[in-house]
Amino acid sequence: MADRVHPDDHLNSFPEKPKPEPEREPEPETETETDRAEYLPSFAEKPKPPPGTYLIQIPKDQVFRVPPPENASKLAAYTRLAAAAAALYFALRPKLPSFSLASLAINGLAPSSSSSSSPISPDLAAAIRARNPNSKIGLRYLPGGSVAASYGAVALANGAWPAFFQGRDNVTEFVTPLAGSGIRLSPSTRASMVTAQRNGAVPLTVDARLPVRAKVGAVTTWTWTVKVRCDVTVDELTANATIISQACHVKLRL
Structure with a gap:
């Protein structure tokens, strides 16, 4: 007699379908060191030296704090010299010399000759104080000093x-x-x-x-160069000229 098939047995004969797994949220992408290096600029990279070049690395503190042996004695000498110069300055309190004009006699620049275009030969006598x-401190003026007179940008005369x-x-x-000799004045200078x-x-x-x-x-010290400029105003261009005003400035060039 054939076996009776029960409905439950029939249903149990088929395998159960697997339950679907719950969906997972995608994990955020992580950036590896290799990926980061591909996009970021390499600031640590240094240019390679050309072939045959040797690089010597010196600690920073030695570069700035320790002078080379050959310069150590020079540095010490300069330090002593600077200290001695400072002490001498405060002991002597040096001052620049001052200058002025007591008088200025002028010949060869009379206005009567200003209408002529011929060259002129001015002759001046400067009384300097x-x-x-x-x-x-004493001052020794050496040979080679010079004095010059001018009207505006026109050089008139010079002397020693x-x-x-x-x-x-x-x-x-x-x-x-x-x-001065052979000096030609422009019409505008003459008129002025x-x-x-x-x-x-x-x-x-x-x-x-x-x-x-x-x-x-x-x-005795080494030679200094003293530069003097006096802006002078006279009442007339004659031998009897009177100085109305003057201002002298002194500069020292070591």
Whole structure:
């Protein structure tokens, strides 16, 4: 007799379908070191030296704090020299000399000759007053000093500054001749001189360049260059000219 098939047995004969797994949220992509290196600029990379080049690395503290042996003695000498110079400066309190013009006689620039186009030969006599205000320093003016006079940008005459020694707290006055030759003035310069003469105020400039050495006791310094510029106004361009105003400036070039 055939076996009876029960409905439950029939259903159980088929395998159960697998239950679907719940969907997972996608994991965020992570960036590896290799991926990051592909996109970021490599700031640590340094250019490779050319073939045959040797690089020597020195600690930073040694570069800035330890001088090379061959420069150590020089550094010590410069330090001692600077200290000695500072001590000498505060002990002596050096001051620049001062200068002024006592008078300025002028020939060859009279307005009557300004209408002519012929060259002129000015002749000036400058009475210069030089003052040394230092109580412990003497000044020696060496040969080679020069003095020049000009009207605006036109050079008129030049001469020599005398060589002499000026003691401490001393005022020395001397006269130096200035001469010019073959100077041609433009029509505008001539007209300007005539107008200034008529107004009784003629501006002139006197420049001096002086080689000077200072003397302290038995010690004489190296040569300095003293530059002097005096802006002078006279009432007329004659031998009897009177100085109306003046301003002298001194510069020292070591």
